[in-house]
């Protein structure tokens with residue numbers, strides 16, 4: 001449903017007694033018209049359109065003697081729809097009484113050389129849809145030139161081409177049949193759906209983030225556990241290495257009556273001769289995936305430090321021969337010049 005400007009919007013004169021309403025049983029469609037004044041001066045502003053409509057009304061009523069401006073509705077390039085006689089009232093525009101009974105009349109406020117704007121086309125589609133609601137049998141959309149006996153150039157080549165393309169045909173765009181309220185409802189629906197979708201995406205993303213964080217935490221735990229185990233193993237090895245061997249402690253006067261060092265309860269179970277306590281690492285099979293530990297062997301490379309022998313060159317410095325006073329070594333004397 002198009003919003004129509006009332007007759008008062010263009011300062012219409014009251015009509016004289018006219019033909020009355022269209023009879024739905026006779027209606028076949030709508031005819032498209034233009035002013036056809038031959039002028040190329042655009043009629044775009046609301047004021048200009050209103051003024052032009054008043055002029056055409058005066059011409060039709062005063063010069064032609066008709067009851068009112070001839071058309072039912074006017075549509076301008078800004079997409080405004082103007083109430084002239086109204087869609088239900090029979091027009092005087094089509095060229096014969098029969099044609100006026102069979103066709104409605106829509107005036108395009110289009111001058112010579114102009115193409116109809118998309119705003120004009122959209123509104124015309126809406127007007128045609130409204131016309132069809134009142135007259136379901138009136139499905140045809142024709143240029144005035146296609147029906148007028150004797151011919152006419154109306155509504156001009158641009159509008160004729162637009163009609164042929166279906167630019168004025170409703171349902172080519174679904175929103176044509178919507179009322180403004182329905183359009184708003186659709187917009188709200190789309191907006192709500194978009195919001196819901198954005199929320200869903202956000203939720204999925206944060207869920208994945210949580211999973212990544214969990215996996216990371218697990219990895220870190222495994223890594224720490226393994227590191228801890230390695231540290232513990234190393235510490236144990238150190239302890240074992242410093243542990244006094246039973247045979248090595250002759251100084252220890254073992255007094256059978258004296259309980260063996262009660263302070264250290266771990267001491268008694270010494271019997272294991274193997275100094276390498278690595279076996280107590282049962283956790284290793286649990287974390288075989290960790291390639292991180294194998295890298296530790298990399299540390300052995302540190303022996304590479306021997307490279308520092310670069311320092312050995314220093315011996316070349318004369319400083320070493322501190323006892324240059326001894327004549328045995330005369331060479332150092334010149335070097336101190338540094």
Ligand SMILES: [Zn+2]
Pocket residue numbers: 032033034093144152154155
């Ligand atoms: Zn015409």
